[in-house]
Amino acid sequence: MTKPFSFSITARDGRARTGAIATPRGVVRTPAFMTVGTGATVKAMFPEDVAAAGADIILANTYHLMLRPGAERVHRLGGLHQFMHWEKPILTDSGGYQVMSLAKLRRITEDGVTFQSHIDGATIELTPERAIDVQCLLGADIQMVLDECTPFPATRDEARASLDLSMRWAERSKAAFSERAAPGQALFGIVQGSVYPDLREQSARALIGMDFDGYAIGGLAVGEGQDAMFDMVEVTAARLPEDRPRYLMGVGTPEDLVGAIARGIDMFDCVMPTRSGRHCQAFTWRGKRNLRNARYAEDPTPLDAESWCPAAQYERAYLHHLVRSNETLGAMLLTYANVQFYQELMARARDAIIQGRFAAFADDIRRRYADGDEDDG
Amino acid sequence: MTKPFSFSITARDGRARTGAIATPRGVVRTPAFMTVGTGATVKAMFPEDVAAAGADIILANTYHLMLRPGAERVHRLGGLHQFMHWEKPILTDSGGYQVMSLAKLRRITEDGVTFQSHIDGATIELTPERAIDVQCLLGADIQMVLDECTPFPATRDEARASLDLSMRWAERSKAAFSERAAPGQALFGIVQGSVYPDLREQSARALIGMDFDGYAIGGLAVGEGQDAMFDMVEVTAARLPEDRPRYLMGVGTPEDLVGAIARGIDMFDCVMPTRSGRHCQAFTWRGKRNLRNARYAEDPTPLDAESWCPAAQYERAYLHHLVRSNETLGAMLLTYANVQFYQELMARARDAIIQGRFAAFADDIRRRYADGDEDDG
Numbered sequence: 001m002t003k004p005f006s007f008s009i010t011a012r013d014g015r016a017r018t019g020a021i022a023t024p025r026g027v028v029r030t031p032a033f034m035t036v037g038t039g040a041t042v043k044a045m046f047p048e049d050v051a052a053a054g055a056d057i058i059l060a061n062t063y064h065l066m067l068r069p070g071a072e073r074v075h076r077l078g079g080l081h082q083f084m085h086w087e088k089p090i091l092t093d094s095g096g097y098q099v100m101s102l103a104k105l106r107r108i109t110e111d112g113v114t115f116q117s118h119i120d121g122a123t124i125e126l127t128p129e130r131a132i133d134v135q136c137l138l139g140a141d142i143q144m145v146l147d148e149c150t151p152f153p154a155t156r157d158e159a160r161a162s163l164d165l166s167m168r169w170a171e172r173s174k175a176a177f178s179e180r181a182a183p184g185q186a187l188f189g190i191v192q193g194s195v196y197p198d199l200r201e202q203s204a205r206a207l208i209g210m211d212f213d214g215y216a217i218g219g220l221a222v223g224e225g226q227d228a229m230f231d232m233v234e235v236t237a238a239r240l241p242e243d244r245p246r247y248l249m250g251v252g253t254p255e256d257l258v259g260a261i262a263r264g265i266d267m268f269d270c271v272m273p274t275r276s277g278r279h280c281q282a283f284t285w286r287g288k289r290n291l292r293n294a295r296y297a298e299d300p301t302p303l304d305a306e307s308w309c310p311a312a313q314y315e316r317a318y319l320h321h322l323v324r325s326n327e328t329l330g331a332m333l334l335t336y337a338n339v340q341f342y343q344e345l346m347a348r349a350r351d352a353i354i355q356g357r358f359a360a361f362a363d364d365i366r367r368r369y370a371d372g373d374e375d376d377g
Numbered sequence: 378m379t380k381p382f383s384f385s386i387t388a389r390d391g392r393a394r395t396g397a398i399a400t401p402r403g404v405v406r407t408p409a410f411m412t413v414g415t416g417a418t419v420k421a422m423f424p425e426d427v428a429a430a431g432a433d434i435i436l437a438n439t440y441h442l443m444l445r446p447g448a449e450r451v452h453r454l455g456g457l458h459q460f461m462h463w464e465k466p467i468l469t470d471s472g473g474y475q476v477m478s479l480a481k482l483r484r485i486t487e488d489g490v491t492f493q494s495h496i497d498g499a500t501i502e503l504t505p506e507r508a509i510d511v512q513c514l515l516g517a518d519i520q521m522v523l524d525e526c527t528p529f530p531a532t533r534d535e536a537r538a539s540l541d542l543s544m545r546w547a548e549r550s551k552a553a554f555s556e557r558a559a560p561g562q563a564l565f566g567i568v569q570g571s572v573y574p575d576l577r578e579q580s581a582r583a584l585i586g587m588d589f590d591g592y593a594i595g596g597l598a599v600g601e602g603q604d605a606m607f608d609m610v611e612v613t614a615a616r617l618p619e620d621r622p623r624y625l626m627g628v629g630t631p632e633d634l635v636g637a638i639a640r641g642i643d644m645f646d647c648v649m650p651t652r653s654g655r656h657c658q659a660f661t662w663r664g665k666r667n668l669r670n671a672r673y674a675e676d677p678t679p680l681d682a683e684s685w686c687p688a689a690q691y692e693r694a695y696l697h698h699l700v701r702s703n704e705t706l707g708a709m710l711l712t713y714a715n716v717q718f719y720q721e722l723m724a725r726a727r728d729a730i731i732q733g734r735f736a737a738f739a740d741d742i743r744r745r746y747a748d749g750d751e752d753d754g
Contacts, residue, residue: 040698044705069674069698077677077694084695297446300454317454318461321417321446328421328705 005142005186005213007245007266013358015237015264018350021214021245023089023141024184025081026056030245031261031349033342034059034091034269039068040084043274044328044335047085053309053336054343057089057142059269062134063098067117067124071137079139091269092140094131094173096190097149097218097250108148110165128172132187136180143181144216145173147190152222159194166192167206174210186213188247194219195228197235204239214245214267221250221270230259237264254283254345254369258362261349273342277335280323284312284341287368291334296320303333309340382519382563382590384622384643390735392614392641395727398591398622400466400518401561402458403433407622408638408726410719411436411468411646416445417461420651421705421712424462430686430713431720434466434519436646439511440475444494444501448514456516468646469517471508471550473567474526474595474627485525487542505549509564513557520558521593522550524567529599536571543569544583551587563590565624571596572605574612581616591622594642598627607636614641631660631722631746635739638726650719654712657700661689661718664745668711673697680710686717 007030009019021028035042035050037058042050050058060080065071077083080090096113099106103115103124112127131146147166150159170189177187189207193199207215217236220229233248240246247267248260257268273283280292284304289296291303299316311333322330345365352361384407386396398405412419412427414435419427427435437457442448454460457467473490476483480492480501489504508523524543527536547566554564566584570576584592594613597606610625617623624644625637634645650660657669661681666673668680676693688710699707722742729738 039702039704040695041704041706044709046706046709068702069694073675073694076675077692083692083698085691298450298453314462315454315460317446317450318417321460325416325445327416327418328708329418329423331705332421332423332709 005184007214007243009242011354013353013356014262016261016349016353016358017264017266018353019266023186025087025089025141028056028089028267029346029350030266031257031346032056032267033257033346034267035339035342036269036271036274037084037086037090038271039064040074040080042335042339044278044331045274045339049336050086050339051088053340054347055088055339057091058086059091059093060084060138060140061095061098062092062131062138063095063102063126065092065138066095066126066134067119067122071134075137075139081139089141090138091142092135092138092144093249094135094144094146095126096131096147099126100149100151108165110168112146112169113148128169129176132173132176132180136182136185139182140185142186142188142214143177144188145170145190145212147192147218149222150192150194150219152194152219152224154194156196156199159192159196159199162194163192163199163203166190167203170207171210174212188212188214188216188245190216190218190249191236191240192219193232195224195232197232200232200236201239204236208239208241212244214247215240216247216249217265218249220248221252221256226256226259229256230263233260233263233265240264254365257345258349258365261353262358262362273338274335277338278331280330280334281338282319282334282341283338285368289316291316291319291323291330293320303337304341307337307341307344309337309344311336312340382561384591384620386619388731390730390733391639393638393726393730393735394641394643395730396643400563402464402466402518405433405466405644406723406727407643408634408723409433409644410634410723411644412716412719413646413648413651414461414463414467415648416441417451417457419712419716421655421708422651422716426713427463427716428465430717431724432465432716434468435463436468436470437461437515437517438472438475439469439508439515440472440479440503442469442515443472443503443511444496444499448511452514452516458516466518467515468519469512469515469521470626471512471521471523472503473508473524476503477526477528485542487545489523489546490525505546506553509550509553509557513554513559513562516559517562519563519565519591520554521565522547522567522589524569524595526599527569527571527596529571529596529601531571533573533576536569536573536576539571540569540576540580543567544580547584548587551589565589565591565593565622567593567595567626568613568617569596570609572601572609574609577609577613578616581613585616585618589621591624591644592617593624593626595626597625598629598633603633603636606633607640610637610640610642617641631742634722635726635742638730639735639739650715651712654715655708657707657711658715659696659711659718660715662745666693668693668696668700668707670697680714681718684714684718684721686714686721688713689717
């Protein structure tokens with residue numbers, strides 16, 4: 001018998017909490033950072049290294065996969081897990097955000113969104129029902145409702161109209177999911193409402209009425225700034241049920257993560273560790289480093305001696321040489337080191353919550369990442 | 378005490394031979410294929426995977442490394458092995474070939490060659506003495522004399538003049554090596570002479586008089602065709618001492634390799650497995666495959682079920698998706714699979730020689746790679 005999806009909290013420290021999401025494909029320790037595997041691959045990483053780095057779950061993109069290689073094709077090939085050699089849980093976003101940021105010639109109606117593929121220009125229709133259909137074909141363990149990611153800035157009226165549409169789409173997503181999903185699969189709602197606290201509350205209330213397995217906060221980290229983001233996280237998290245996972249979408253820097261965990265968030269995803277790894281940037285326990293910097297040309301010390309990651313044991317001078325030479329191995333090593341840093345950050349956050357010292361831990365992370373300086377300490 | 382460089386032959390089958398080159402950094406089983414790590418990295422591979430794929434030795438490029446990051450810098454950082462996290466033997470070419478193929482504004486004199494760096498336009502002088510100096514700074518276990526890689530086609534007079542210069546440079550290389558090399562390091566001479574048997578013989582004789590640790594055959598696989606290449610290999614190998622390794626430079630396809638092994642060659646290097654891996658091409662036990670080909674879009678079978686390589690266990694449909702999407706993981710997996718295929722090919726060749734069935738083995742390889750068809754067999 002398939003075990004149901006469940007969430008349990010094992011320790012709290014202030015509003016921060018740590019626990020576990022159980023899925024048929026394994027347990028996700030929370031707070032969890034989901035490494036992004038957009039096109040059925042975490043870019044420049046072997047899937048076994050993603051697991052070795054500590055990842056319990058990855059995120060894949062409905063939008064990208066429905067365009068290439070196609071959801072039906074992935075389904076015929078045994079589903080996304082088998083296709084991409086990743087046996088642990090996968091969360092898929094619904095495509096709403098990517099339609100807004102990547103597709104051309106979008107047209108949004110009550111029914112859904114019609115857009116042109118950024119790959120081959122084909123006209124594609126994405127409705128709440130089709131988004132669930134695609135996620136079921138992929139076999140995603142955690143699926144997301146289709147929403148309209150409200151652009152920033154938005155007036156209150158724009159934000160309310162967008163929110164209302166998203167809530168109607170959430171209901172249709174939920175209905176479609178109830179019909180089609182396999183046992184043990186979960187569906188999360190997405191709170192919208194831009195930077196308006198009352199709209200965020202209204203959105204949370206509406207979604208809770210529909211009873212989702214978890215609740216995401218969307219439409220943030222889109223230019224509103226960290227203070228406004230934290231305000232909205234606080235307002236929203238306060239309205240969400242204690243016993244369901246809370247997922248802050250598309251966030252963020254190490255400081256963003258500890259700040260959001262302190263406000264009760266359990267899950268995150270962001271391209272930052274992987275994208276930075278392909279752009280010479282390393283996240284380390286001594287802050288961020290740009291390996292292109294000439295200061296590293298003869299630096300014989302490891303990238304990050306404080307990390308357990310095998311990639312972080314490579315010397316900075318060698319990494320500098322690789323990135324200056326545009327060698328793929330540079331992107332491979334920095335991506336690996338960054339993915340593992342984010343996982344180690346989450347592991348330390350979980351320990352700090354259990355030990356009741358999360359505030360001090362968060363302060364320490366803020367200090368390490370404070371000034372953007374590269375301090376060899 | 379450092380063990381000296383040595384070569385021993387353990388079995389013969391016709392003119393084919395198998396054995397071992399002992400170096401202070403480990404044993405190289407022959408026939409050996411040296412994976413190319415031009416710029417202090419086998420492109421798109423972790424060094425531990427290069428070793429796991431079966432490689433006993435890699436080749437690095439004097440020309441590239443003297444330009445970036447610089448031989449003195451690598452030396453200050455502990456030498457090339459430590460710099461690139463590769464503990465086993467490294468052979469470095471002398472740079473002669475790359476100066477001809479990559480550098481701009483070359484000027485060759487008796488003293489050496491002056492050229493402009495293809496990276497930053499700097500004017501660089503490479504003499505036989507400097508080529509040895511650079512290879513000693515890198516800490517290469519097997520070093521190559523500086524030679525002029527005779528362009529193809531060349532008239533007999535051109536080939537002879539070029540050869541004479543290379544032989545004078547070989548003497549100077551040998552003298553410089555005797556002064557500067559560390560215990561256990563080896564120096565190979567390079568036979569030139571274009572497609573003229575008597576010039577090849579003359580070149581071999583001249584080098585043998587200088588007593589090198591091994592003998593390379595250069596200036597082939599430059600457009601002369603396989604028949605002419607095999608003719609020159611035969612003529613040359615017949616003149617080379619039995620008790621020294623013979624290295625055919627820059628070769629080649631699986632058919633080239635078995636043909637040259639049958640003619641007494643012990644060592645090879647070529648960018649083919651790594652470069653092909655970055656260009657959607659896979660070498661398998663059923664021939665070559667282009668993973669971009671639409672026929673693989675829904676092929677659920679492994680790339681090469683006959684291979685032991687973990688990368689070759691990935692399904693063709695997934696690899697097709699990765700290469701179509703220009704995902705780095707596609708290049709990583711195909712490079713790994715190709716590097717391991719070449720090592721498995723050498724391992725099977727060694728076994729076949731020991732078991733006295735090399736001719737049948739070579740025929741089998743030729744048949745598998747015969748028609749360039751992609752037979753799913």
